[in-house]
Amino acid sequence: xxxxxxxGGVHPPENKLSKDxxxxxxxxxxxxxIPVAQHIGAPSTPLVKRGDEVKVGxxxxxxxxxxxxxxxxxxxGKVKKVDFSADSSGYPKQGIFIxxxxxxxxxxxDRSKDLDKDISIEGSDIIRKIQDAGIVGLGGxxxxxxxxxxxxxxxxxxxxxxxxxxxxxYLTSDHRLMLEKPDEILVGIQLLMKAMNVxxxxxxxENNKPDAIILLNKKCKSYNGISVQSLKVQYPQGGEKQxxxxxxxxxxxxxxxxxxxxxxxxxxxxxxxxxEAIQKNKPLIERVVTITGKGVEKPSNFMVRVGTATSxxxxxxxxxxxxxxxxxxxxxxxxxxxxxxxxxxxxGTSGILLMKEEEANRKEVKACIRCSxxxxxxxxxxxxxxxMTLGEKQIFDRAEGExxxxxxxCGSCSYTCPSNRPLLDYIRFGKGKVGAxxxxxxx
Amino acid sequence: xxxxLTVSPxxxxxxxxxxxxxxxxxxxxxxxAMAWGIYMFGFDAIRVGLISIISCLAFExxxxxxxxxxxxxxxxxxxxxxxxxxxxxxxxxLPWWIIIIGAIAAMGIGKLSFGGLxxxxxxxxxxxxxxxxxxxxxxxxxxxxxxxxAVDGVSxxxxxxxxxxxxxxxxxVSQIEGLPQLSDMAIGFNHGSLGEISAILLILGGLYxxxxxxxxxxxxxxxxxxxxxxxxxxxxxxxEIYVNPLYHILxxxxxxxxxxxxxxxxxxxxxxxxxxxxxxxxxxxxxxIRMFGAYPEGISFAILIMNAFVPLINMYIKPKRFGGQK
Numbered sequence: 001x002x003x004x005x006x007x008g009g010v011h012p013p014e015n016k017l018s019k020d021x022x023x024x025x026x027x028x029x030x031x032x033x034i035p036v037a038q039h040i041g042a043p044s045t046p047l048v049k050r051g052d053e054v055k056v057g058x059x060x061x062x063x064x065x066x067x068x069x070x071x072x073x074x075x076x077g078k079v080k081k082v083d084f085s086a087d088s089s090g091y092p093k094q095g096i097f098i099x100x101x102x103x104x105x106x107x108x109x110d111r112s113k114d115l116d117k118d119i120s121i122e123g124s125d126i127i128r129k130i131q132d133a134g135i136v137g138l139g140g141x142x143x144x145x146x147x148x149x150x151x152x153x154x155x156x157x158x159x160x161x162x163x164x165x166x167x168x169x170y171l172t173s174d175h176r177l178m179l180e181k182p183d184e185i186l187v188g189i190q191l192l193m194k195a196m197n198v199x200x201x202x203x204x205x206e207n208n209k210p211d212a213i214i215l216l217n218k219k220c221k222s223y224n225g226i227s228v229q230s231l232k233v234q235y236p237q238g239g240e241k242q243x244x245x246x247x248x249x250x251x252x253x254x255x256x257x258x259x260x261x262x263x264x265x266x267x268x269x270x271x272x273x274x275x276e277a278i279q280k281n282k283p284l285i286e287r288v289v290t291i292t293g294k295g296v297e298k299p300s301n302f303m304v305r306v307g308t309a310t311s312x313x314x315x316x317x318x319x320x321x322x323x324x325x326x327x328x329x330x331x332x333x334x335x336x337x338x339x340x341x342x343x344x345x346x347x348g349t350s351g352i353l354l355m356k357e358e359e360a361n362r363k364e365v366k367a368c369i370r371c372s373x374x375x376x377x378x379x380x381x382x383x384x385x386x387x388m389t390l391g392e393k394q395i396f397d398r399a400e401g402e403x404x405x406x407x408x409x410c411g412s413c414s415y416t417c418p419s420n421r422p423l424l425d426y427i428r429f430g431k432g433k434v435g436a437x438x439x440x441x442x443x
Numbered sequence: 444x445x446x447x448l449t450v451s452p453x454x455x456x457x458x459x460x461x462x463x464x465x466x467x468x469x470x471x472x473x474x475x476a477m478a479w480g481i482y483m484f485g486f487d488a489i490r491v492g493l494i495s496i497i498s499c500l501a502f503e504x505x506x507x508x509x510x511x512x513x514x515x516x517x518x519x520x521x522x523x524x525x526x527x528x529x530x531x532x533x534x535x536x537l538p539w540w541i542i543i544i545g546a547i548a549a550m551g552i553g554k555l556s557f558g559g560l561x562x563x564x565x566x567x568x569x570x571x572x573x574x575x576x577x578x579x580x581x582x583x584x585x586x587x588x589x590x591x592x593a594v595d596g597v598s599x600x601x602x603x604x605x606x607x608x609x610x611x612x613x614x615x616v617s618q619i620e621g622l623p624q625l626s627d628m629a630i631g632f633n634h635g636s637l638g639e640i641s642a643i644l645l646i647l648g649g650l651y652x653x654x655x656x657x658x659x660x661x662x663x664x665x666x667x668x669x670x671x672x673x674x675x676x677x678x679x680x681x682x683e684i685y686v687n688p689l690y691h692i693l694x695x696x697x698x699x700x701x702x703x704x705x706x707x708x709x710x711x712x713x714x715x716x717x718x719x720x721x722x723x724x725x726x727x728x729x730x731x732i733r734m735f736g737a738y739p740e741g742i743s744f745a746i747l748i749m750n751a752f753v754p755l756i757n758m759y760i761k762p763k764r765f766g767g768q769k
Contacts, residue, residue, distance in 0.1 A: 007765050012456055090450065169456065241765065254766040326449045332456040339450045359456075360449040366462050366519065367561035372713040381764040383713065403764060411454030418460045419561075425452055 002207060004232040005242040008379040010412045011233060012169050012333065014208060018292050018299035019172045023180055025303045026316055028100055032075050032307030034060065035087045035095035038346040039136040040143045041067035046096060052079045056105040057283050060096055063131070069144045070134040074285040074305035077101035088329035088336045088343050095344075098307070109282045115183050116279040119190050126195040126278055133277035134284045134347075138269030139163055139174075139238060140330060142348035145270055149195050151259050158262040160193055160201040161247055162271055164216075165231065165238040167206060168331025171351040173288040174268050176301045178205070178212040181272055182219045188271035189226055191278050196264060201226045203268070204247050206233045235333060236410035240265045242379050254406050269350075289313060289345055293354030295321035304345045311341035313352050325360025328353040333411045366419035374413035374423055380406045384413035384423045391430030396437055399430045405438070407431060462560075465708075466520025468655050472648035473527050473703065479644050480637040484535035484587060488637050491535050491542060496526030498546035506555045513559075521560045525549050528568035531638025531699055532743070533575065536587040541579055548574035565750045566710045569743045576743070586634045601635045602628065603695040606686050607739040615683040628693040639696040649702035658706040661718035662725075666701040666742075667692055669726025677734065691733065700725075700742035710750045717753075717760035724749045 037043035044061035054060060054073040061071035077100040084092035105111065121129075131146035151157055162185075166174040178185060189201050203220070205213050207230045220226040229247050236242055241252045243265055250261040258265055269287060276282040285306055292299040297318025304313065310327065314320050320341075328335040329349055345352075374384035382403055390399040404427060413423040480488040503522040507515040529549055533542065549571030557563040576583045586601060602622055609619035623633055631641025639645075652658045670691050677685040691697065705711060705725055712721050725745040732741025 007763070010458070012458070245765070251766045254764065256766070324448070326451075326455065328455055330453075333454045335453055335455065337448070337450040337452075337455065339448055353455075355455065362451060363457060363461075366516075367559065369462055369465070369521075369561045369708050370711075370713060371465065371708045375713050375762055378762075379765065381762045381767070383762060385713075403767075406765065409453075415454045415456065416458050416460070418458075418462045418465055420457065420461075424454070428452065 002230055002232040003246050004234045005237060005245040005379060007381050008377045008412060009234040009236065009242075010377050010415055012235060012415060014233070015169045015294070016172050016175070016208070017170065017294075017296075018290050018301055019175055019209075021172070021176070021300045023176050023288055023301045023303050026305070026308065026312065028075060028103060028305065029308045029312045030100055031080065032098050032100065032305065033085050033095050033309070033342070033344045034071060034074065034098065034307035035093045035344065035346060036061040036071055037093055038071065038142060038306070038348065039069050040141065041065065041069070043094065044068055044071050046082050046094070048079045048082070048096060050079055050081050053077075054079060054098060056103065057109050057285060058106050067144060067147055069136055069146075070132060070283070072134055072283040072285050073098060074307050075100045076104040086338075086340060086343055087346065088338050088349070090336070090339060110280040111282075115187070117183075117187055118279075119187065119194060121191075121194075121278060123195045123197060126191050129278050130195070130274060132283070133273070135270065135273050135277055136284070136347050137267055138273060138287060138347065138350070139267035140334065140348050140350055141240075145266065145274070148264055148266070149192070152257075155259045156262065157196050157198050157259055157264045158200065159248065160189065160196060160198050161243055161263055161265045162189055162201060162203040162268055163238055163243055163265055164203050164205040164209075164212065164268045165243060166209070167233070167235045167238040168333055168335075168350075170292045170353050171290050171331045172292070173290045173301055173350050175209050175212055177272055177288050178209070178216060178268055182215055184275045185268050185271045186216075186219055186223045186226060187279065188273070188275035190223055191274050192266060192271060193225065199225045202247050203228045204231050204237070204243050205229070206231045206237060208233045236379055236408065236412065239379065239408050239410060241408065254403060284347060287345070287347065287349070289349055290351035291317040292351060293321070293356075294359070295323060295356050296354055297321070306344070306346060308345045309341060310338065310343050310345070310352055313345070314341060314354070321354060321356070323357045324354050325357035326355040328355065333415065334409065362422075363420040365421055368419055368421055371418060373416045373418065377412040377416045379410060379412065380408060382407060384427060385421075387430060388421065388423045388426040391426035394433070396430065396434050400434045400438070404430050404434050463519050465657055466524055468657050469524050469652065469703070470520060470527060472651045472657070473531070473638070475644040475647050476531065476638045476641055476699075477527065479631050479641045480531070480535070483631065483640065484637060487535040487587065490539070491533060491537060491637055492527065492530040494539050494542045495530035495533075495546060496523060498543045499523070499526035499529065499550055502546055502550040503555065506551060507559065511555065511559070516560065519560060522550065525554070525567045525571070527638075528704060529571045531703075532568060532572040532636050532696065533583065534586045535637045536585070537582055541575060541582055544578070545571040545575045561709055563709060564753070565747055566704055566707045569704055569746055573743050573747060586636070588634070601695060601739065602633070602690060603733065603739040606690065607733075610684060616686050617683065622690075625687070625689050625693065628690070633694065635694065636696060639699040642693045642698045645698040645702050652702075652706075658702070659715065659718060661715050662706045662711060662722045663701040665719045665722025666705060666726045666729070667697070669723045670697060670730050673727065673730045674734070685734070691730065695733070695740045696742050697729065700729075700746055705746050705749075710753060712753050712756045712760065714757075714760050714762050717756040720756055720760065721749050721753065724752065
C-alpha cells in the first residue's frame with residue numbers, strides 16, 4: 001500500500017533527466033576549496049597552514065564542539081592558503097585551498113570495492129568512528145550524524161527511518177546510489193541500527209523509483225529488521241517530519257525533535273557514508289552529485305571530491321549552456337542559487353541544477369485573491385498568506401502565535417501561489433526575527 | 444560567462460497556474476448558463492450582458508487609471524467575472540442606464556474603494572445587485588416572459604414572488620396558480636434573472652469548477668443543504684403554508700449564489716471548516732428572509748452579511764496544524 005504524509009504537499013514536474021546515468025567518477029580537479037563549515041553547528045578549526053603537504057583522508061580541520069564535525073582533505077597536495085571564499089550561501093566562508101598533486105591516500109583506508117558485511121564492532125565504537133569520519137546528514141540538512149545517534153536523556157529511539165525519498169525534482173543522486181550500492185547502504189543501515197540499539201529500520205522510497213524499491217526489497221530480506229516502504233510521490237516527503245508521518249503515522253510535536261516520537265531519520269547517502277567510514281575506514285571526502293538541467297548536454301551523476309568547484313562539474317556535463325540564467329546548488333524547491341561557479345561541492349551538495357534564462361526569473365507579483373492554496377498545500381498546516389503579511393508588517397508576536405517557527409521552508413506555498421507572491425521570502429524574514437526574539441527571551 | 448546569473452531565494456520553480464487562469468476558468472464555467480439565458484430571453488440577454496461586461500471593465504480601467512493612479516488590471520479576468528455575474532443577477536429587460544449604475548456600484552463601491560482585487564470584503568457583483576434592488580425595486584423585480592413560454596410580452600412573476608404573494612394573501616400553497624413544474628425549474632423553463640433560471644446548467648458549471656479546483660465543495664453544499672433542511676422541516680410541519688424545499692433550492696438564484704457568488708475566493712473563508720460555517724450562515728439567512736422577510740429573495744443579502752463575517756471566521760477557524768497537541 002502506498003503511504004504519504006497527511007497534510008498538504010505539491011507535485012512539481014519531476015524532470016529526473018539523469019535517472020538512468022550510472023555514477024561516474026569525476027576526474028580530480030587541479031585545486032579544491034574546502035570550507036570549514038559544511039555542517040549545522042560550530043565551524044571546525046583549521047589544523048593546517050600554507051605550505052603544508054596533505055594526503056587524501058587526512059584531518060585538516062577539527063571538530064570544535066559536540067555539535068560540529070571533522071573535515072578531511074579530499075585530495076593530496078599542498079595547502080595554498082587558508083582564506084575566505086563564497087560557499088553556496090553566497091557569503092564568504094573560511095576554508096582551505098589545496099593545490100592537487102597526485103592522489104596519495106593516508107594509510108589504513110581500504111579502497112577496494114569488496115563488500116564487507118561483518119558488523120561485530122561495538123555500538124559506541126560506531127558512534128565514535130562516525131564522529132571521527134566527519135559524517136553529516138547528506139540529504140542536505142548536514143546535521144552531524146553522531147549527535148543524532150545519541151538521544152537526549154530520557155528518550156529512546158525505536159525505529160530508524162532511512163530517507164530514500166528524493167522528492168526534489170531533477171535530483172537523482174540518492175536514486176543512483178540505491179541502485180548501485182544497495183548492499184553497502186544496507187550494511188550501513190545495520191551499523192546505524194546497532195549504534196542506536198534499535199531493531200527496526202524502514203527505507204522510505206517514492207514510487208517514481210520502482211527499480212530501487214524492487215531491488216532494495218529483494219536485498220533487504222537478507223538483513224534483519226530492515227524493510228522498504230513505497231510512498232506516493234508528494235513533495236516535501238523527504239522532510240524529516242513528513243517522512244516520519246508518512247511511514248509511521250506519527251506527528252512530531254511542534255517545536256520537538258523526531259526522537260520525541262521515537263524516530264531517527266537518516267539519508268541513504270549517509271548510510272553509505274557510514275558503511276565506508278566503519279568498514280573501509282574512509283572518512284567523508286566525496287559524495288554523489290547530480291548535474292542536470294533542461295539545457296545541459298549530458299545530465300549526469302558524478303562521484304565528486306568535496307571542495308571541487310561547480311565549474312568542474314559543469315565542464316564534465318558538457319559545458320555551460322549558452323542561455324544559462326541561474327545555477328542552483330541543490331534542487332529547485334529548496335536549493336540555493338549561487339552567483340559564481342567557484343562555489344565548491346560540500347558534504348551537503350546533492351546536485352547542481354542549471355536553469356535557462358527564461359526559467360530563471362520570477363513572474364510578476366499580483367494581488368492575493370485568498371484562494372487558500374498556500375494553506376491547502378502547507379505540509380505543516382500553517383497559513384502562509386497570513387505569515388507573509390505578519391512578516392511584511394513586522395508583527396512578530398502574532399507571527400510566533402501563528403506558529404511561524406514550524407515552517408520547514410519547503411516552498412510549497414510560493415510554488416503554488418497563482419499570484420506569484422513571495423510567501424516564503426517574507427516567512428523566512430519573519431522566522432529570523434521571531435527566532436532571535438525567542439532566543440533573547442531565554443537568556 | 445557574459446551574462447550575470449540570477450540569484451534569488453528558493454523555490455526556483457513555480458506551478459503553471461495563475462490568477463488569470465483561475466478567473467477565466469470561472470468565466471468558462473458560466474458559459475452554459477449564459478447560453479441558456481440567451482436562448483430564453485433572446486437578444487435582450489446579449490444586450491444586458493454586453494452593457495454589464497463593458498461597463499464593469501471600463502469602470503475598473505478608468506478608476507484605476509485616473510483615481511487610484513495604478514496600473515489598470517482589467518486583463519486579470521476579475522472585472523469580467525463581475526460583469527457577467529451582474530448581468531446574471533438582473534432581469535433581461537433592465538434599461539441600459541440602470542445596468543451602468545449597477546456596474547459603478549459593483550466596481551467603484553464594491554471593489555475598488557477597498558483597494559481592488561483581493562482587498563474587497565464584499566462580493567462586487569452582489570454589491571451592484573443589492574444597490575440596484577434597493578434603488579430601483581420596480582425595474583429589478585419585473586421579469587420578462589421567456590421565449591420558450593412566450594405569452595406576448597406579458598411580464599411574469601418569479602415562483603418565489605408568487606409563493607410569497609400567495610402566502611401573504613392566505614392562499615394555501617397547493618392552490619397558488621402559475622407555479623412551474625419542478626422539472627421545468629430544474630432545466631430552466633422558468634422566470635427570473637438572466638443567469639439564474641437553469642439549476643442544471645449552473646450545477647454543470649459548478650462541477651467543472653470543482654474538477655478544476657477553482658471552488659471547493661464546502662460552500663455550495665453547506666448552503667444548499669442548510670436551505671433544504673430548514674425549509675424541509677417547515678414543509679413537513681405544514682405543507683399548506685410552507686412550500687416544498689425543492690422550490691427553494693431550484694429557484695431564486697440560490698444555485699447561482701451558492702455556486703458562483705458565495706464561492707468567490709476573495710470574499711469567502713480560507714479553511715474548509717470556516718467555509719462550512721460561512722455556507723450554513725448563508726443558508727440560514729437566505730431561508731429566513733424568504734420565509735419571514737419582506738423580500739421574496741434572500742441569497743444576495745445573505746451572502747453580503749456573511750461576507751462581513753469572513754475576517755472573523757478566518758481569525759478563529761484555523762487549519763489543523765501539524766504536530767499540534769490538541
